[in-house]
Amino acid sequence: MNDALPKWADILLIPFINLVLALVVSGFVVALIGKDPFEALYILVNGSVGSAYGWGYTLFYATNFIFTGLGVAVAFHARMFNIGGEGQAALGGLGVALVLLWVPWPHWTVALVAASLGAAVFGAAWAAIPAYLQARRGSHIVITTIMFNFIASALMVYLLSRVLLVPGAGGSPETARFAEAVRLPNAYDVLPWMGFSRSTPLNISFFLALASCVFVWALIWRTRLGYEIRAFGHSEPAALYAGISPFRITMTAMLISGALIGLMATNSVMGEAERLVIDPVQGAGFVGIAVALMGRSHPVGVFLAALLFGALYQGGGELTFEMNGMTREIILVIQALVILFTGALDNMVRAPIERIFLTAGRRPQPTLPTSPLPSDGDPKDSKVEP
Amino acid sequence: MTAAGNPDLAIELRGISKAFGPVQANKDISIQVRRGTIHGIIGENGAGKSTLMSILYGFYKADAGEVLIGGKPTPIPDSQAAIDAGIGMVFQHFKLVENFTVLENVILGAEDGALLKPSLAKARKLLKKLADDYEMDVDPDAIIEDLGVGQQQRVEILKALYREADILILDEPTGVLTPAEADHLFRILEGLRAEGKTIILITHKLREIMDITDTVSVMRRGEMTATVKTADTSPEELAELMVGRKVLLRVDKVPATPGKVILEVENLRVVDDQKVERLRGIDLTIRAGEVLGIAGVSGNGQSELLEVLGGYARGTGTIRMNGQEIDLTGTASDARTRRDRGIAHVPEDRQREGLIMDYRAWENVGFGYHHDDRFNSGMFMDNAAMRRDCVEKMERFDVRPPDPTLAAKNFSGGNQQKVVLAREIERNPDLLLIGQPTRGVDIGAIEFIHEQIIALRDQGKAILLVSVELDEIMALSDRIAVMFDGCIMGERLPSETDANELGLMMAGMTGKGAAA
Numbered sequence: 001m002n003d004a005l006p007k008w009a010d011i012l013l014i015p016f017i018n019l020v021l022a023l024v025v026s027g028f029v030v031a032l033i034g035k036d037p038f039e040a041l042y043i044l045v046n047g048s049v050g051s052a053y054g055w056g057y058t059l060f061y062a063t064n065f066i067f068t069g070l071g072v073a074v075a076f077h078a079r080m081f082n083i084g085g086e087g088q089a090a091l092g093g094l095g096v097a098l099v100l101l102w103v104p105w106p107h108w109t110v111a112l113v114a115a116s117l118g119a120a121v122f123g124a125a126w127a128a129i130p131a132y133l134q135a136r137r138g139s140h141i142v143i144t145t146i147m148f149n150f151i152a153s154a155l156m157v158y159l160l161s162r163v164l165l166v167p168g169a170g171g172s173p174e175t176a177r178f179a180e181a182v183r184l185p186n187a188y189d190v191l192p193w194m195g196f197s198r199s200t201p202l203n204i205s206f207f208l209a210l211a212s213c214v215f216v217w218a219l220i221w222r223t224r225l226g227y228e229i230r231a232f233g234h235s236e237p238a239a240l241y242a243g244i245s246p247f248r249i250t251m252t253a254m255l256i257s258g259a260l261i262g263l264m265a266t267n268s269v270m271g272e273a274e275r276l277v278i279d280p281v282q283g284a285g286f287v288g289i290a291v292a293l294m295g296r297s298h299p300v301g302v303f304l305a306a307l308l309f310g311a312l313y314q315g316g317g318e319l320t321f322e323m324n325g326m327t328r329e330i331i332l333v334i335q336a337l338v339i340l341f342t343g344a345l346d347n348m349v350r351a352p353i354e355r356i357f358l359t360a361g362r363r364p365q366p367t368l369p370t371s372p373l374p375s376d377g378d379p380k381d382s383k384v385e386p
Numbered sequence: 387m388t389a390a391g392n393p394d395l396a397i398e399l400r401g402i403s404k405a406f407g408p409v410q411a412n413k414d415i416s417i418q419v420r421r422g423t424i425h426g427i428i429g430e431n432g433a434g435k436s437t438l439m440s441i442l443y444g445f446y447k448a449d450a451g452e453v454l455i456g457g458k459p460t461p462i463p464d465s466q467a468a469i470d471a472g473i474g475m476v477f478q479h480f481k482l483v484e485n486f487t488v489l490e491n492v493i494l495g496a497e498d499g500a501l502l503k504p505s506l507a508k509a510r511k512l513l514k515k516l517a518d519d520y521e522m523d524v525d526p527d528a529i530i531e532d533l534g535v536g537q538q539q540r541v542e543i544l545k546a547l548y549r550e551a552d553i554l555i556l557d558e559p560t561g562v563l564t565p566a567e568a569d570h571l572f573r574i575l576e577g578l579r580a581e582g583k584t585i586i587l588i589t590h591k592l593r594e595i596m597d598i599t600d601t602v603s604v605m606r607r608g609e610m611t612a613t614v615k616t617a618d619t620s621p622e623e624l625a626e627l628m629v630g631r632k633v634l635l636r637v638d639k640v641p642a643t644p645g646k647v648i649l650e651v652e653n654l655r656v657v658d659d660q661k662v663e664r665l666r667g668i669d670l671t672i673r674a675g676e677v678l679g680i681a682g683v684s685g686n687g688q689s690e691l692l693e694v695l696g697g698y699a700r701g702t703g704t705i706r707m708n709g710q711e712i713d714l715t716g717t718a719s720d721a722r723t724r725r726d727r728g729i730a731h732v733p734e735d736r737q738r739e740g741l742i743m744d745y746r747a748w749e750n751v752g753f754g755y756h757h758d759d760r761f762n763s764g765m766f767m768d769n770a771a772m773r774r775d776c777v778e779k780m781e782r783f784d785v786r787p788p789d790p791t792l793a794a795k796n797f798s799g800g801n802q803q804k805v806v807l808a809r810e811i812e813r814n815p816d817l818l819l820i821g822q823p824t825r826g827v828d829i830g831a832i833e834f835i836h837e838q839i840i841a842l843r844d845q846g847k848a849i850l851l852v853s854v855e856l857d858e859i860m861a862l863s864d865r866i867a868v869m870f871d872g873c874i875m876g877e878r879l880p881s882e883t884d885a886n887e888l889g890l891m892m893a894g895m896t897g898k899g900a901a902a
Contacts (some may be wrong), residue, residue, distance in 0.1 A: 222766045227749070227756055235740045240698040241731070241739040242754035243722025358407040 006355055011301055015294055015342055019308070022341035026334040035326065041320060047318025048311035054318070056187055056200030061284075062310030063202070066209040068288025069306050070216050071123075071261035073297035077220055078253035079233040081303025084130060084263045085285025087152030088123040092262025093269040094156065095122030097164070097276035100178045103270045111182035116208065123262015124255040126152060131254030135247045141254070145179050153279070157240060160278055174277040184271045202342070203271035212260060213299035229253050261285065273348050287313075293343040305342075312338060393457035396421040396553050396584035402451035404437055411437040413608045415451070417746040419601075420555075424549070424575060424585045426595040426616070428630055429605030430828035431799050435588050438605070443475045444468045455553075474546025481539050488524050488541050489513070492548050521570075535685075536567035536704050543574065552579065555586045560594060564683045565856065565889035572598050582589075590664040591611055592621040593857070604628055610696065629829045639840045642864040643699060645674035647709075648817050648848035649695075654703035656690045656872075664690040665701060666872040672817065672848040679863025680852045687872040688852045689734055692821050695850070696731040697724035710817060726752060728809040732803075734821030734852065740806040743795035747785070748776035750794050751809050758813075779808040784834065800831025800850045807838060818842060821852040836862060856885055870894040 003016075026038035048058045068085045076084035082088075095118035105111035130144035160173035162340035186203040187196040197200065220226040232239040232249040239246060268279050287309050294308075295301025389605065391398050407566040411434045418487040419425045429435045440446045444465040452459050455471045462468050468475070482491050492513065493505045517523040522540050527671040530538060539559060546554055556575075560568040567856050575598065576584055587599060595602050596616060603613040604627040610628050625633040649672040665687045672678045678757065680839040682688055693699035694714070698721045703711045705726050712721050721731070733739040741750050752772045761772050776790040783804040785797070794802060808817065823839065839862055843849055853859050859866055860880050865879045868875045868891040875891040 054497070073473060218766070222769075224756055224762060224767050227752075227767055231742050231745070231753065234744050237735075237739045238742055241696065241721055241722045241733055242756070243697065243725065244722065 001080075005354055009132055009353065009357065011296060011298065014346070014349055015301075015305070017353070018294075019338065020220045020310065020342040021027040021349070022334075022338040024099065025341075026337050029330070029333055030326075031328065033325065035323060040323060040326065041063040041116065043319050043322045044312075044315035047284075047322070050197035053200070054195050054314055057201040057314040057317070058310040059187075060203070060267070060272065060309070060310070061313040062306040063206045063209045063271075064264050064284040064310050065287050065291045065306035066303060067212065067264035067267070068261050068284050069291030069295060069302040070212055070288075070299065071257040071259075071285065072218070072288045073299070074216060074220070074229070074260060075234050075253055075257040076297045077226075078229045078249055080250065080253060080257075081142050081289075081290060082127065082145055082254065082257050082261075083142055083286070084103055084127060084148050084258075086281050086283070087145070087259040088126045088258045089264045089268075089281040089285050090152045090156050090279070091126040092119035092123040092265035093280040094159065094224075094275050095119045095174050095262060096265040096269045097178075099162075100182055101175060104179065105182050108182050108184055110183065112204070112208075112266065112270070115182075116266055117129060117311065119262040119265040120259035121262070123265075126262075127258025128251070131251050133360055134254075135250035146349055149285070157278060160276065172277075175275050177275045178270065181269070183274060184266075187270070201265065201272040201381045205267040205271045205309040208263065208266060210303075212263065212374035216260070217299045248262055261288065270353035281334075289338040290343055294339075294348075308338075309335075325384070391454040391457035392418075392458070394456060395419060395420055395454070396423075397586075398454040398457070399438075399442070399572070399762055400454065401451050402438065402453075403449045404446060405449055406443060410608050412441070412448070415608075415610045416604075416642045417603055417610060417613065419584055419586060421456075421584055422579060422582045423577055423600040424587060424598055426599035426602040427586060427588045427591070427592060427605060428595050428602060428624060428628060430590065430830075431826050432607075432828070433605040433628070434483055434608040435753050436557065437606055439475070439557060439588060440588070442468065442555065455891060460797070469549050469551070471759055472550065472552040474543075474549060474551025474554045476539065476542040476546060476554065476556045476559060478561060481532045481842065482538060482541060485529060486532075487527050487529055488544075489526045491530060491541055492526075492545050494545075496549055497877040509548060513544060516544060517582075520574050522574055533739045535566070536561045536570065539571065540574070541561070551583075553844060554582045555588070557588045559587070560589070560591065560865070561854075562684060564893050565885060566893050568594075590673075592624055595624065596621060600816060606630060620628070625829055631830070633829055633833060637836045637840060639862075640844070642676045642843065644676040644864070645846060647672050648707070649850070650674055650704075650706040651695075652704040652706075653699055654694065654705065655690070656687075656694055656699060656701040658690070664872050665844055668703070668872075668874055670850075670874070671865065672850055673734045674847045674848050675843055677849040677862050677863040679859040679866045680850065680869055682852075682854070682855060682869035684854045686892075688854075688869055690823070691730065691869075692734060692819050692850075692852055692874075695724070695729065695819055697729070712774075721754065722757065725747060725815075727814070728816035730813060730815035730816065730818050732806050732810050732820040732823060734825070736799075736802055736806050737795075738793050741794040741802060744793055745795055746791050747780070747797070748773045748790040748807060750805055751776040751779055753809065755809070755813060760820040779805070779812065783838075798828065798831075799826035800828045801836075803827050803835060804831065805833060811838070811842060815847065817848045817850065819850050819852075821849070822854065824855070856888060859888075860885070 009131065024039065028039040030040045048054050068089060072082055072085060096115045099114050099118035100111060105114065126148060130141055130148055133139040133144050134141040149306065157173065160175065164175045165173060166176045166292040184203040184205060187194065187200045188198050220230065228244045229249055232244055232246060236246060239249065264284060265280065269276055273280060291302055291309055294305040312335055316334065319326045319331060320328055395418050399415055401418045402412050402415040415438060427435050437446065441448045444461065444467050447463065453462055456459065460471050462471065472818050483494065488508050492509045498505045513526050513809065522544065524537050524540050530541065552807040559571060563571060577755055579585060589595060598891065599616045601613060602619065602624065604611045604614050604624060606628055651668055651670040654665055654668040655663065658664050668691060672676065680688055690699060695705065696702040697719060701714055705714060707729065712727065737743055743752060749772065755761065756767065762770055773790050780788040780790065784803045785801050794805065823835050827835065839849060851859065851862055863880055865877055866883065866888065867877045868888055868894060871894055877896065
């Protein structure tokens with residue numbers, strides 16, 4: 001945590017400024033291809049949050065991103081970069097499909113519980129191998145998780161085209177539709193008066209995502225395991241000194257991370273597609289990294305960042321429909337700019353803002369009773385003298 | 387306003403001020419250093435010594451004030467300007483390329499042209515001359531990583547001299563040296579002084595100041611509190627100027643009354659990841675109510691000894707705690723089980739191991755003991771209990787500021803150490819392992835920490851003290867064991883030995899243990 005900034009500035013103000021900068025640069029890009037940036041912005045915003053239809057998709061995407069973002073965030077707390085979200089979420093989808101296809105569930109409630117378990121176990125299992133290789137063999141988790149994305153992708157193609165393929169289906173590699181009894185209620189079923197359409201993808205697993213936010217918050221900041229995960233993430237030598245096993249923390253943090261990411265399948269596979277198709281993840285595993293970065297690995301931040309990226313996804317889709325010449329690539333550029341500004345260029349905005357707060361904070365009494373002095377080791381690091 | 391300075395002064399600083407945000411690191415500092423003298427700058431950690439030197443070397447820009455070199459106002463925007471002005475700096479942490487030779491390091495950044503050969507030849511000639519003049523012999527073709535720290539330091543000095551430095555700044559140069567190496571360094575410095583070079587020596591060791599400097603400036607809380615002739619002052623007076631109050635430089639203690647054996651170590655061996663044997667058969671016994679001090683230059687196995695005893699490095703041999711053998715290899719051999727056996731540990735590096743710097747003070751008071759019932763309630767940690775515990779400890783150990791919500795990194799070194807010490811003493815251990823208890827700790831806190839260690843001893847606890855500060859070992863220990871190259875060179879009673887003998891043993895030269 002940074003002490004130079006109040007918490008609200010750290011969590012809200014800086015991401016907001018980053019976002020505005022990203023949109024300004026995006027505006028230039030749009031203008032460069034000869035389109036009206038203000039019209040584009042209007043379509044982007046209106047298409048994502050201007051109607052119940054838009055909200056249905058925005059929140060649906062956001063649900064995916066909450067799961068993947070939380071998963072990446074948990075790994076971040078243990079200072080591990082889990083970029084295997086694509087693979088873990090795909091395997092989560094496999095877990096959901098197997099659970100729902102093999103057992104004739106009487107009702108969607110029990111089915112959701114079982115499918116969640118299947119998704120979490122499969123997602124965790126896919127994260128377990130890279131985690132073990134990291135913890136025991138020192139193989140870098142970034143390398144192994146990304147390789148496991150490719151393995152997952154190949155595995156899914158094999159299974160869907162050879163093993164789980166519905167006999168007689170028209171050649172597209174996908175499983176059979178799940179039974180009608182396990183169909184999750186969508187926003188139209190739950191909130192019919194809100195104007196969602198009958199086919200809106202937003203479904204009950206949105207609440208599972210919210211519950212996961214609470215779960216992650218309690219885990220990280222209220223349990224002993226979270227205390228150990230954070231300690232390990234800050235300093236491995238200190239963790240050893242305190243008797244915290246690096247192996248145990250690496251494994252546990254990655255299993256929880258993979259499980260959360262796997263849970264995404266309850267939304268995309270069970271809630272929306274209602275069958276397992278090729279690539280059920282659609283990049284949400286990678287977006288989760290941006291979401292976790294932007295959300296500062298805090299569940300509230302992850303939730304807000306997921307909303308933003310949900311809106312970008314949905315609004316971007318609308319933009320390609322509504323504006324001639326706005327290709328998917330341009331939408332990708334805009335999304336990339338948002339990731340660039342909120343994730344990678346964070347310090348560019350942070351440093352000046354900190355300076356503003358420091359000078360503004362000097363006039364009122366500093367929070368500390370004595371004037372702090374820098375240490376000899378690093379004069380920038382302020383210490384408090386007795 | 388710029389008046390011409392006195393050309394007899396190698397360096398003159400006028401009204402230097404520097405702030406980092408709300409932190410005033412240097413306040414209106416003026417100093418005059420005469421040519422051809424050794425000038426000491428002494429002050430506690432955080433007094434602003436390094437900031438001042440960083441300004442002089444062009445790392446920081448002063449908010450106000452000016453620098454005069456040889457009487458001429460000289461702006462120093464970067465380190466190249468400092469080098470051009472004849473300033474050379476020897477950092478505490480050497481800035482050498484480990485896999486380059488001595489010669490390559492010396493010319494690095496000061497090559498005469500695109501081809502290395504002429505520069506190397508020139509450097510070789512100069513090196514030979516310097517070796518003859520100042521007994522600074524280092525093999526010019528040796529690879530840096532094969533050299534000892536004392537030799538590496540000489541390379542740093544040679545680097546500065548190659549760049550024709552007239553003013554040499556040394557930042558805590560003796561921290562890594564044996565007493566003998568430190569003496570050698572001081573002979574080199576005296577030789578340089580005789581040649582008319584000016585030397586600024588930054589240190590927190592009063593003895594060095596008294597031994598070698600001509601004048602000394604004392605810094606406290608960013609201000610220069612005094613500049614005096616060394617001959618006219620005393621260690622007591624300097625300590626008082628540094629801290630701002632009278633300081634007891636000796637530790638008051640009654641003779642120890644050792645009780646039953648607490649810890650027995652037999653033939654303890656540790657092999658590191660590179661298959662190098664770091665501990666080569668250590669035998670030790672510590673009784674209740676005594677302090678066993680381990681003296682030695684850092685890097686001779688002391689850290690490994692603490693880590694093995696503390697439970698987070700693997701070793702072979704026998705360790706008995708209260709007569710019961712401790713498992714050294716099993717999966718249950720970790721720091722947590724050691725704590726349960728009554729071993730508390732204040733680690734050598736509190737910032738890397740002892741504390742999570744980003745955790746708040748209250749989160750740190752449970753660190754390592756976070757499994758204790760008192761900090762847990764059901765599924766969750768009892769944060770309120772940790773906060774209460776922290777408030778209590780901060781009061782008892784006089785931690786300042788007494789704010790449990792402040793992150794560990796925002797406390798001074800002394801106050802960080804008090805937090806660690808409070809935590810480790812709290813659980814009433816039988817044995818306290820304590821490494822470098824006062825490294826980076828201000829003098830005022832040193833006194834307090836020493837008192838706590840002796841008080842713990844007087845309660846009948848066994849204490850294993852590891853320190854590279856010989857004075858500290860001599861002051862606190864009831865018995866002194868000297869470590870060199872993974873072995874115990876011998877044991878001495880403080881009353882029967884002196885710094886000379888210990889210094890020789892630390893260099894691996896004599897000692898009954900080695901002779902046997």
